Amino acid sequence: xxxxxxxxxxxxxxxxxxxxxxxxxxxxxxxxxxxxxxxxxxxxxxxxxxxxxxxxxxxxxxxxxxxxxxxxxxxxxxxxxxxxxxxxxxxxxxxxxxxxxxxxxxxxxxxxxxxxxxxxxxxxxxxxxxxxxxxxxxxxxxxxxxxxxxxxxxxxxxxxxxxxxxxxxxxxxxxxxxxxxxxxxxxxxxxxxxxxxxxxxxxxxxxxxxxxxxxxxxxxxxxxxxxxxxxxxxxxxxxxxxxxxxxxxxxxxxxxxxxxxxxxxxxxxxxxxxxxxxxxxxxxxxxxxxxxxxxxxxxxxxxxxxxxxxxxxxxxxxxxxxxxxxxxxxxxxxxxxxxxxxxxxxxxxxxxxxxxxxxxxxxxxxxxxxxxxxxxxxxxxxxxxxxxxxxxxxxxxxxxxxxxxxxxxxxxxxxxxxxxxxxxx
Numbered sequence: 001x002x003x004x005x006x007x008x009x010x011x012x013x014x015x016x017x018x019x020x021x022x023x024x025x026x027x028x029x030x031x032x033x034x035x036x037x038x039x040x041x042x043x044x045x046x047x048x049x050x051x052x053x054x055x056x057x058x059x060x061x062x063x064x065x066x067x068x069x070x071x072x073x074x075x076x077x078x079x080x081x082x083x084x085x086x087x088x089x090x091x092x093x094x095x096x097x098x099x100x101x102x103x104x105x106x107x108x109x110x111x112x113x114x115x116x117x118x119x120x121x122x123x124x125x126x127x128x129x130x131x132x133x134x135x136x137x138x139x140x141x142x143x144x145x146x147x148x149x150x151x152x153x154x155x156x157x158x159x160x161x162x163x164x165x166x167x168x169x170x171x172x173x174x175x176x177x178x179x180x181x182x183x184x185x186x187x188x189x190x191x192x193x194x195x196x197x198x199x200x201x202x203x204x205x206x207x208x209x210x211x212x213x214x215x216x217x218x219x220x221x222x223x224x225x226x227x228x229x230x231x232x233x234x235x236x237x238x239x240x241x242x243x244x245x246x247x248x249x250x251x252x253x254x255x256x257x258x259x260x261x262x263x264x265x266x267x268x269x270x271x272x273x274x275x276x277x278x279x280x281x282x283x284x285x286x287x288x289x290x291x292x293x294x295x296x297x298x299x300x301x302x303x304x305x306x307x308x309x310x311x312x313x314x315x316x317x318x319x320x321x322x323x324x325x326x327x328x329x330x331x332x333x334x335x336x337x338x339x340x341x342x343x344x345x346x347x348x349x350x351x352x353x354x355x356x357x358x359x360x361x362x363x364x365x366x367x368x369x370x371x372x373x374x375x376x377x378x379x380x381x382x383x384x385x386x387x388x389x390x391x392x393x394x395x396x397x398x399x400x401x402x403x404x405x406x407x408x409x410x411x412x413x414x415x416x417x418x419x420x421x422x423x424x425x
Contacts, residue, residue, distance in 0.1 A: 033126035034058040034118060037157065037244075038069070038104075039225040041113035042189070042260045046196055049189040049262070052107075053221035055157050056100055056116075057130045067100040070133045073153030075146070089327035091146040095137045095156070108251055113259050115225060120245040122236055125164045132160055149182050149208070149330060154221045161228075168233050169243075173215035182330070183208040183389055185220055187266030194272070201269055202315065203322065205334035206388035269392040277396035281403025284308060288407030291355050301355035301407065305363075308404055309347025312370070312397070315340040335388040338377035339397035344370060347404075357413055367405040374398040 036056040042049050058067040072095045076082065085091050107114055121129070135141060136156075146152060162169040183204055190197040218224040231243040287304045290297030320342060322331040346366050354363035374397055380386040 030060075031126075032059075032061050032123045033130070034060065035121055035126045035129055035161075037117045037119060037161070037225065037228060039115045039117070039221045040107045041115075041222075042262055043110060043112055044260060046190075046193065048112075049260075050185075051221040053154055053157055053224065054098075054103060055129075055133065055160065057126065057133070069098045069100040069103045070137070070157075071096055071098055071103065071153070072144075072156040087326070089322075089329075092143055093146040093153070094142040094144070095133075096142065097134070097137050104250070111259065114250040115247065116250060117225065117229060117247040118245045119161065119228075120233070120235075120241050120243055121164065124236070129160060129164045132163065136160070145327070147327075147329065149216070149219050152219055154224050155219055158218050158224055165233055165243075169228070169231065170215055172231060173218065173227060174213050176214040178212045178214055178217045180217070181209050181212060181389075182216075182219075184266065185217065185223075187269070188262050191263050191266050197269065198273075201273075201390070201392055202336055202340075203319070203328075203331050203334070205331050205336075206386070207330045207332065209387055209389045270395060273392035274395040274399065277399035280308070280396075280400040281406075284400065284403040285406040285410070287355070288410030291357075291407075292410065292412040298355050298357075301411070302352035305351030305355055305404065305407070306348050307351075308400070309344045309351050311344075312340045312401075313342050313345030313348065316342040316344065335377055335380070335386065336390055336393050336397075338373045338380075339390070339393050341370060341373055343373075354408055354411060357411065360408065360411060360413055364405065364408045367401065367408050370401045371398070371405050374401055 034057070036058070038054050038056050040052045042051045052073055054069045054071045054073075056067055056069050058065055072093065074094045074096050075091065079085070079092070104114060119126075144151060144156070158169065186200055186204065186208065187197065190200060214223075214227050218227060229244045229247060232240050233243050235241045284304055287297070287301035291301035316337055319331070319334045319337050319340070322328050323334060323337075343366065347363065350359055350363040350366060353359045374394065377390075378394060378398070
């Protein structure tokens with residue numbers, strides 16, 4: 001309790017002290033209200049890897065001064081329909097007013113770095129911001145459908161601040177192209193977890209590779225913090241002023257070495273996707289030679305070829321489902337459908353049959369079509385509009401599908417197999 005009180009005291013006093021001096025002819029009156037954007041650094045868990053933020057409103061007219069926090073990043077794993085909403089891209093988040101001390105204490109106790117930025121707003125603007133935030137937390141308004149890139153806890157705060165400054169933030173940030181794409185930022189956040197990153201590389205469509213602006217990349221709390229810290233505004237009095245009056249880290253010296261740090265650049269996924277594809281392809285190809293030599297080899301080929309058909313086919317089916325039946329906009333029109341096609345499901349049956357020497361020609365034609373689809377995906381890169389950054393998936397799928405075709409071509413038909421078996425005996 002004492003620590004929570006100390007945190008609120010630090011926040012209020014540190015930011016209000018310079019403003020509480022008596023007014024004079026050259027010095028404006030001390031403010032009655034303060035607004036802070038508070039940004040938390042990334043955490044260890046997957047959903048914490050991109051950081052978080054909240055808006056703090058301080059009422060200096062009260063004694064002692066009171067601070068409340070507005071947080072738009074609330075969700076509940078235990079909701080009865082949580083899994084369904086997650087699958088269909090209908091994640092329900094909500095806005096909430098929270099005790100500022102408890103909110104800060106939770107992040108500081110978790111060793112998350114916390115930055116505060118006092119917004120250079122007039123009392124009237126802060127009051128309007130507060131009114132808007134309180135309206136937003138009403139039961140009929142507080143829920144919203146979460147979109148990772150376009151409507152999240154950070155973009156909601158950005159929009160509230162922009163509204164009270166007359167759209168000046170949007171007017172500036174939308175004119176500045178960002179240095180990186182949604183996919184690039186996602187790769188940075190997921191750089192330490194290859195399994196999650198592999199899933200995102202596969203599921204994220206070209207929507208995440210289109211050029212974006214500084215307005216767009218404020219979906220990340222850290223980007224919003226940086227951009228607002230560099231901005232100037234035209235005040236209601238007609239003066240040009242910085243948007244952030246003052247800022248600072250609240251716990252910069254506390255366990256600094258153990259803060260979660262994101263890399264400056266994401267690792268290149270191409271080499272490990274290509275390596276996995278080469279291993280899978282070599283295995284699928286080797287099964288063709290083994291199946292022509294022994295019963296054990298035929299069983300291995302049956303499992304491998306049928307298993308690859310199940311893996312690739314379900315992967316393609318998942319992409320179709322996400323495109324046509326979910327609100328996951330960033331998975332729609334995914335070029336990876338050419339790399340892992342639902343057609344591969346035919347191999348669940350045809351693969352084991354081919355392993356034992358039956359129906360080889362139909363299975364080979366399916367494999368040829370799968371390889372051709374991969375090549376079409378490569379060829380389309382020269383056309384406008386086909387800009388998806390999926391070279392890593394192409395490298396994995398193309399080599400693996402080629403290995404499957406090679407294995408099927410090496411597999412002997414039943415008649416030749418029987419002749420070979422007689423020669424061996």
